[in-house]
Amino acid sequence: MLRILLGTQLRRLRQEKGISRHDAGYAIRASHAKISRMELGQVSFKRRDVDDLLKLYGVDDAQQREALLGLISSANAQGWWHKYGDVLPQWFGVYVGLEESASVIRTFEVQFVPGLLQSEDYARSVIRLSRTATSDEDVDSRVTMRMRRQRRFLEPHAPRLWAVIDEAVLHRPYGDAEVMRGQIEHLIEMARRPNITIQIATFAMGGHPAAGGPFSILRFPTPQLPDVVYLEQLSSALYFDKYEDTNRYSQTMDHLATQAPPPTATEGILRGFLERHA
Numbered sequence: 001m002l003r004i005l006l007g008t009q010l011r012r013l014r015q016e017k018g019i020s021r022h023d024a025g026y027a028i029r030a031s032h033a034k035i036s037r038m039e040l041g042q043v044s045f046k047r048r049d050v051d052d053l054l055k056l057y058g059v060d061d062a063q064q065r066e067a068l069l070g071l072i073s074s075a076n077a078q079g080w081w082h083k084y085g086d087v088l089p090q091w092f093g094v095y096v097g098l099e100e101s102a103s104v105i106r107t108f109e110v111q112f113v114p115g116l117l118q119s120e121d122y123a124r125s126v127i128r129l130s131r132t133a134t135s136d137e138d139v140d141s142r143v144t145m146r147m148r149r150q151r152r153f154l155e156p157h158a159p160r161l162w163a164v165i166d167e168a169v170l171h172r173p174y175g176d177a178e179v180m181r182g183q184i185e186h187l188i189e190m191a192r193r194p195n196i197t198i199q200i201a202t203f204a205m206g207g208h209p210a211a212g213g214p215f216s217i218l219r220f221p222t223p224q225l226p227d228v229v230y231l232e233q234l235s236s237a238l239y240f241d242k243y244e245d246t247n248r249y250s251q252t253m254d255h256l257a258t259q260a261p262p263p264t265a266t267e268g269i270l271r272g273f274l275e276r277h278a
Contacts (some may be wrong), residue, residue: 002075002101003222004041005225005241009068010050011039015056027056044076067140075102084145087138090239095230096149096274103159104219107252108201108210110166112174115200117163117190118154122183153195159229162197164210164256170200170273181277188270189234191263200269201262209255217249 016037019031028034029047037043047069054065068204081088081096088096107114123146124139133139151160162255165187172178191198201208212255216230228250229240240246261269 002041002071002097003043003045005220005228006045006050006068006071006075007041008241009038009225009258010053010057013054013059014039015055018124024053024056026071041075041207045072047072055114071101071222071225079105081145081149087141089132089235092232094239095232095237098218098228098230099149100152101220102218103221104112104162104164105159105216106164106250107167107214107216108218108253108256110168110212111214112169113165113187114163116161117187117196118146118150119179120147121179122186123172123216126180129174133184149193154193156173158193158195160195162199162257164199164201164253165261166263167200167202170270177277178267184270184274184277187233188267189271191266197263197265198210198266200266201260202249202269209252215249217246217253 013022019174024035026216030049034043038045038049050072051065054068059065059068069072079097079100081093081100085093106117107116111117113122115123118126120143124143127133127139127142127146133142153159170184171208174183187198201210214232218228218230226241226243227246227250229246230238231238231251240249
């Protein structure tokens with residue numbers, strides 16, 4: 001997915017300058033077919049080729065150049081999650097790759113606590129109930145991977161995570177009362193972290209603009225890369241990166257964050273649910 005995003009930006013820069021694929025290929029000692037494959041994200045990138053293309057396209061700003069060139073190693077690398085390929089659906093592997101590169105993730109969830117905020121016991125209960133894991137080993141592997149995804153958000157210079165969680169999630173038990181208590185305590189702890197914001201979309205809000213279901217918006221540190229909206233389905237996923245689509249979801253998330261109780265109210269709301277599971 002990162003190769004596709006980087007290729008998209010190279011195509012945009014080329015078209016803005018009115019340069020043909022043939023001329024672009026000549027500049028990097030290659031054919032127009034290679035330029036086409038690069039722009040479609042179908043091949044790995046060489047730093048020298050991208051550097052030459054950026055010069056040809058008139059990208060002189062050093063910061064912009066380094067931001068795009070810095071993506072090459074990430075786009076070409078095989079991520080840590082590939083070792084979970086036996087239990088990781090291909091469509092979700094794409095998402096994990098994007099998640100690893102994102103600098104800001106905004107997510108809305110109505111069914112369960114977002115995976116990046118799940119406690120280990122809660123995650124195990126969710127995975128078991130999903131019926132997608134066929135053995136205890138599969139469950140253990142998926143739980144380990146989910147905990148590994150969370151690690152990045154606990155490190156120095158961690159990405160920003162903003163989650164709006166529908167109140168229904170807190171009413172729906174996954175596991176026993178002890179598991180739910182542990183999950184709510186985990187949410188309280190995570191909400192105190194400087195890079196994590198959690199809001200609860202309470203029933204008192206009434207209707208809201210995100211009635212269509214859960215979604216996530218990923219933003220990347222390079223401004224030249226578009227936001228990506230991720231919609232997970234039962235056995236597949238949808239990805240949107242066109243502005244008219246991503247802007248609509250961004251506006252919906254803004255409305256949710258405005259209508260929901262502020263983040264400062266989150267701990268009090270969660271403690272109320274903690275008492276219910278006492």
